[in-house]
């Protein structure tokens with residue numbers, strides 16, 4: 001029965017690196033980070049917590065609750081979600097409860113991992129709570145018709161995982177998940193500095209290198225300016241600087257990007273021939289933060305021999321898709337799971 005006190009619904013993409021929460025009147029996008037005080041009260045969440053990361057002292061506990069695209073620290077993830085919902089509703093009490101909450105979930109997840117996500121959502125006592133597979137959400141967010149029989153190849157390079165899915169008739173016909181994504185790229189960059197220059201750099205510095213001069217293909221235009229990187233000499237312990245250009249990053253990311261290409265080819269190999277024929281026509285739909293790497297379209301087109309469409313709003317396709325489903329639950333009832 002319709003309950004007048006249950007007045008709100010929201011959708012959420014609790015991502016490895018970014019959480020996007022969509023209510024009826026706004027979208028809140030915040031990094032998936034939280035910092036606790038020594039007494040376990042919340043010091044900061046989202047953007048503010050991310051700014052504090054790797055700069056905290058021993059009285060503060062910084063936590064990144066998601067790993068490999070799923071909840072790794074349940075209590076912290078629950079608190080993060082609660083704080084973000086509070087933020088989105090501007091501190092208004094949600095005592096009266098929620099109508100419907102839909103959350104994205106990676107396709108390749110275990111029952112235990114989904115259970116954790118459901119439990120984190122159930123703290124809001126929603127009238128209804130549903131999960132939606134992220135590759136389907138990403139396709140909807142990219143304005144693709146997922147219900148028709150024509151196969152579509154979706155590649156979502158997120159922070160924790162890359163999901164590669166061939167979808168048709170509202171389902172997933174072939175699939176590959178690899179734990180190579182944005183965090184791996186950052187780690188590759190840090191390792192490179194450590195091994196080659198005996199220089200330690202922070203996570204955020206590595207991410208800035210990736211964003212500012214990150215590339216995966218030589219022929220890019222415009223070419224980004226060399227970047228000055230600050231870090232610490234691992235032998236003497238004193239602060240040092242060194243500069244890096246996009247060509248060096250191409251070299252650093254080579255192995256990881258090849259692994260993703262290999263995953264795409266494997267997904268194509270395991271999919272039925274009729275769908276492969278469709279994809280030959282329609283190409284690859286690329287989304288997630290990793291889709292923003294310079295030269296990725298040209299590189300994939302050359303190496304995989306398919307057209308590549310890079311999502312214009314790569315950081316929000318999943319969240320747009322889930323929000324669209326929430327607004328049209330009748331049409332999409334078949335793809336929602338409990």
Ligand SMILES: Nc1ncnc2c1ncn2[C@@H]1O[C@H](COP(=O)(O)OP(=O)(O)OP(=O)(O)O)[C@@H](O)[C@H]1O
Nearest residue numbers: 015016017018069158159160161182288289290292
């Ligand atoms: N311009 C950019 N170039 C390259 N990488 C970028 C850029 N902007 C953001 N990223 C990276 O994208 C990743 C975050 O992407 P996204 O928000 O799609 O992931 P997520 O949804 O949080 O993670 P997952 O889907 O694995 O749960 C981060 O690793 C971030 O560093």
Ligand SMILES: [Mg+2]
Nearest residue numbers: 015016158318
């Ligand atoms: Mg994601």
